[in-house]
Amino acid sequence: MAEDVVDLCAALLRFDTTNHGGGTAAGEREAAEFVATHLDDLGVPACVLEPAPRRSNVLARVPGSEPGLPALLVQAHLDVVPADPAEWSVPPFAGVERDGFLWGRGAVDMKDMVAMVLSVIGGWSREGRRPRRDIVLAFVADEEDKGDYGANWLVEHQRDYFTGVTAAISESGGFSHRVGERRLYPIGTAERGSSHLRLTARGRAGHGSRRNTDNAVVHLVGALGRIAALDHPVRLTATVRAFLERTGEALGVEVDLADVDGTLARLGPAAALAESTVRNSTTPTVLNAGYKVNVIPGTATAEVDVRTLPGTVDELLASLDAVLGPHVTREFLEDQPPVQAPIDSPWFDAMADALRGEDPDAIVVPYCMGGGTDAKAFTRLGIDCYGFAPLSLPEGYDYRAMAHGVDERVPVEGLRFGARVLDRFLSS
Numbered sequence: 001m002a003e004d005v006v007d008l009c010a011a012l013l014r015f016d017t018t019n020h021g022g023g024t025a026a027g028e029r030e031a032a033e034f035v036a037t038h039l040d041d042l043g044v045p046a047c048v049l050e051p052a053p054r055r056s057n058v059l060a061r062v063p064g065s066e067p068g069l070p071a072l073l074v075q076a077h078l079d080v081v082p083a084d085p086a087e088w089s090v091p092p093f094a095g096v097e098r099d100g101f102l103w104g105r106g107a108v109d110m111k112d113m114v115a116m117v118l119s120v121i122g123g124w125s126r127e128g129r130r131p132r133r134d135i136v137l138a139f140v141a142d143e144e145d146k147g148d149y150g151a152n153w154l155v156e157h158q159r160d161y162f163t164g165v166t167a168a169i170s171e172s173g174g175f176s177h178r179v180g181e182r183r184l185y186p187i188g189t190a191e192r193g194s195s196h197l198r199l200t201a202r203g204r205a206g207h208g209s210r211r212n213t214d215n216a217v218v219h220l221v222g223a224l225g226r227i228a229a230l231d232h233p234v235r236l237t238a239t240v241r242a243f244l245e246r247t248g249e250a251l252g253v254e255v256d257l258a259d260v261d262g263t264l265a266r267l268g269p270a271a272a273l274a275e276s277t278v279r280n281s282t283t284p285t286v287l288n289a290g291y292k293v294n295v296i297p298g299t300a301t302a303e304v305d306v307r308t309l310p311g312t313v314d315e316l317l318a319s320l321d322a323v324l325g326p327h328v329t330r331e332f333l334e335d336q337p338p339v340q341a342p343i344d345s346p347w348f349d350a351m352a353d354a355l356r357g358e359d360p361d362a363i364v365v366p367y368c369m370g371g372g373t374d375a376k377a378f379t380r381l382g383i384d385c386y387g388f389a390p391l392s393l394p395e396g397y398d399y400r401a402m403a404h405g406v407d408e409r410v411p412v413e414g415l416r417f418g419a420r421v422l423d424r425f426l427s428s
Contacts, residue, residue, distance in 0.1 A: 005416055009111055012095075013094075021145045031056075049158065059154075076139055076389075083406075092408075116418045136162060169386050172188050173187045177269070180269075183359065184270060193372075194334050195334070196333040200329050219300070226324075234261075237368060240368050244263055246365045251267065307370065309338060337376070358421050
């Protein structure tokens with residue numbers, strides 16, 4: 001049985017759990033069975049649940065020494081996005097260790113977290129240790145699509161399993177971010193909402209050679225041009241405000257909340273952690289129209305990736321409706337609200353303490369994630385969800401380019417650092 005966090009992560013990377021979306025995937029079953037068997041061998045009974053064939057989720061609970069304390073959920077997804085082997089330097093599902101990194105699809109999104117958690121529990125088992133509070137584990141399917149076979153399904157059909165859980169940790173936080181000689185560690189305390197839209201333009205079908213002032217393609221392109229030109233105003237959430245103030249103070253940078261763009265410019269590399277979350281965004285991503293070059297279609301569609309900050313959804317949709325025009329309608333493909341967790345809380349403080357226990361110079365700040373995670377599902381159970389999958393990252397390593405990117409890889413020593421931090425946090 002693998003015990004080292006690097007060996008565990010390599011083993012997980014060798015399972016092809018590609019999620020192609022639309023309900024089709026290679027399936028998470030083998031990876032889920034690996035995780036469940038590993039937990040069983042450590043004395044932690046685990047169950048595998050499948051809402052559909054091969055779409056597997058693992059649930060388990062590690063009993064704490066003080067069962068009266070609120071429980072903590074650790075949730076991580078087993079599926080990954082597709083990887084084209086022709087684009088990669090190594091086979092994406094080989095779990096290759098090279099140049100101090102472990103390479104493979106899912107190395108940072110997010111089989112590294114699964115491996116770190118299994119490693120921590122393995123250490124507890126060998127040393128006869130227990131956490132103070134119950135630790136509920138959920139290793140889930142389908143995060144890279146809509147979560148219908150994963151977190152959303154668990155929340156709807158297995159909600160009693162999470163009774164007593166008040167907080168959760170998962171991906172996209174706790175990693176080191178270098179600013180000169182300083183190391184920021186952003187902990188995710190919020191994430192923007194996902195209000196993905198399909199736009200449909202309607203017009204008069206006809207021959208491409210004839211004059212047509214009611215062309216659905218033209219209507220759609222016009223609407224998309226106006227959407228692209230929208231100037232979304234700055235809207236500071238509690239998390240982003242705290243990030244700017246605390247990061248500015250730590251770096252000795254003037255923070256002017258009346259001039260957020262100027263403040264971001266002064267923050268240098270630290271600005272990358274906030275520049276996408278001071279505003280809403282509306283990004284056209286998919287176009288579909290026509291079937292033959294000499295035929296004007298009667299309809300044309302587009303999909304728009306819309307990300308919303310807390311308290312701004314109605315404002316954003318009103319601004320979109322104002323520029324769609326009379327021939328274009330919208331419908332939701334997905335509508336998940338923003339997520340917020342308390343910044344000034346014992347949970348945040350404990351995460352910060354765990355980071356500083358391994359890196360005394362750590363500057364720990366809250367931040368808002370620009371994208372979305374399964375926190376949107378578990379928040380519906382009243383659970384405060386944090387992004388905390390700690391890693392120590394070397395200089396020059398572009399963490400934000402790794403998830404969903406080519407040659408995804410995670411530093412070996414960074415994994416070991418993360419496992420130690422998680423052990424400190426989960427034990428306490």
